[in-house]
Amino acid sequence: MLTVWPLTGIPEITVGTDLVEVIATALDGSAEPLRDGDILVVTSKIVSKAEGRFVEADDREDAITAETVRVVATRTSESGHVTRIVENRLGIVSAAAGVDASNTPEGTVLLLPVDPDASARAIAEGLRERLGVGVGVLVSDTLGRAWRDGQTDHAIGAGGVHVFEDLRGTTDAQGRPLHVTLPCVADELCAAADLVKGKATGLPVAVVRGRGDLVGPLDLPGARIIPRTGPRDMFRLGADEAYAEGYAAGSAAAAGGRSNTTSTK
Numbered sequence: 378m379l380t381v382w383p384l385t386g387i388p389e390i391t392v393g394t395d396l397v398e399v400i401a402t403a404l405d406g407s408a409e410p411l412r413d414g415d416i417l418v419v420t421s422k423i424v425s426k427a428e429g430r431f432v433e434a435d436d437r438e439d440a441i442t443a444e445t446v447r448v449v450a451t452r453t454s455e456s457g458h459v460t461r462i463v464e465n466r467l468g469i470v471s472a473a474a475g476v477d478a479s480n481t482p483e484g485t486v487l488l489l490p491v492d493p494d495a496s497a498r499a500i501a502e503g504l505r506e507r508l509g510v511g512v513g514v515l516v517s518d519t520l521g522r523a524w525r526d527g528q529t530d531h532a533i534g535a536g537g538v539h540v541f542e543d544l545r546g547t548t549d550a551q552g553r554p555l556h557v558t559l560p561c562v563a564d565e566l567c568a569a570a571d572l573v574k575g576k577a578t579g580l581p582v583a584v585v586r587g588r589g590d591l592v593g594p595l596d597l598p599g600a601r602i603i604p605r606t607g608p609r610d611m612f613r614l615g616a617d618e619a620y621a622e623g624y625a626a627g628s629a630a631a632a633g634g635r636s637n638t639t640s641t642k
Contacts, residue, residue, distance in 0.1 A: 379587035382409070383573045383580040384417075390581075392429040397503030400582060404508070413511040414589020416538055417504070418570035420581035421489055421518040422477065424496045424534075430488040437478045440486045444474035450615025462615065467493065468604040469533060471520045489518065493534025494599030501536035502595055513538035513592040516600070517567035523612060530571035532563035535600040539563075539591045562591055563600055 386403035390396070396419070404411060411417075434440040438459075447464040454460070465474040467489065475489040490496045493516045501514040516534030521527070532540060540563035570583035605611075614622060 379569070379585065381569050381573050381583055381585050383575075383578075384582040384584055385580065387423070387580070387582055390423040390426040392426065392431070394423075394427040396424065396427050396500055397507060400500070401504060401507050403582070409584075411504070411508055411510050411512055411584070412586065414586070414592050415510070416513045416515060416566060416585040416588060416592060417500070418515045418517050418530075418567050418574070418583045418585060419497070419500065420574065421475075421493065421516050421533055422480075422487065423581045424490045424493070424516055425477075425487050428490055428496070430490060431481065431485045432488060433484055434486045435484060437473070437476060437486050440476045440488070441474045444476055444488060448618075449613070450618055452615075464606065465489070467533065468601065468606045469518075469520070470604065471518075475518060489533065490516065494536065494601050495534075497534035497536030497538075497599065498595050499536070505537075505595075511537075511592055515563055515567055515570075517570065519571075529564075530567040532561075532567045532600040532603065535563055535597070537592055537595045537597060538566075539593060539597060540600055540603055542591070561603060562588070563603065566591075 384400065384403050384407065386406050387399060390399070400417065400419075432440060441461060441463070444465050445461070445463040446466055449462040449464060449470055451459065451461050460472055461474075462470065462472055463474050464470045467475075469475065469489075477487040481487050497514045497516045501512060504510075504512050504514070514534075514536040515532045515538055517530040518533045519528045520531045522529065540561060542560045542562045566585050566588065570585060574580045574583045613619075
């Protein structure tokens with residue numbers, strides 16, 4: 378049975394806050410102590426705040442540009458609002474490169490952690506040492522999804538947790554072999570945790586119990602392996618952008634052909 382509950386007692390996080398200490402203290406006051414195999418899902422925002430990922434930015438768009446590795450699509454709404462879907466330096470494709478301007482000091486924005494996997498491992502290691510239980514940690518962020526409205530939480534960092542459950546090579550209930558089934562359980566757990574954390578409830582940490590089989594050594598591959606980038610990315614551009622790129626390439630090829638024809642006359 379899977380059980381998920383929010384961890385209460387987490388104070389406002391500021392630069393330099395020891396998240397291991399804060400979480401452990403909240404757990405000391407909790408009616409339910411952690412057990413081996415429990416997984417904590419920690420909202421990336423408090424990790425970023427503790428790590429001092431604030432940057433001065435009068436214009437959030439400038440900060441988005443600075444964090445962007447590749448533009449996937451840009452759309453302007455009827456109201457004039459511009460949405461940019463981009464790949465950021467972590468390989469994550471999302472709106473606004475993960476730059477957050479909500480609940481930050483005036484004139485600043487908050488960036489994602491430098492290395493969410495390292496952050497998750499540090500929290501997991503600290504809690505294991507302090508509490509003496511084998512727990513895993515996921516760092517979550519809210520992302521949209523291609524072809525579907527709305528957002529869900531996804532894993533952007535993992536420490537001591539298998540991010541995939543590899544079912545390839547096994548069989549289904551009818552005995553048929555599974556060739557490509559690879560559930561991203563880290564994303565599924567983060568989405569489940571968000572059901573109890575919420576977005577404006579001041580509950581940035583949740584505990585998931587019932588999937589201890591996913592908890593393992595701290596050196597397990599992190600969430601950085603989840604994004605599909607490079608040659609495996611089948612949706613490198615938005616539809617309009619792909620059309621424009623193809624049209625420009627076709628026009629250039631046609632112009633080159635005409636130029637070659639002219640030069641041989």
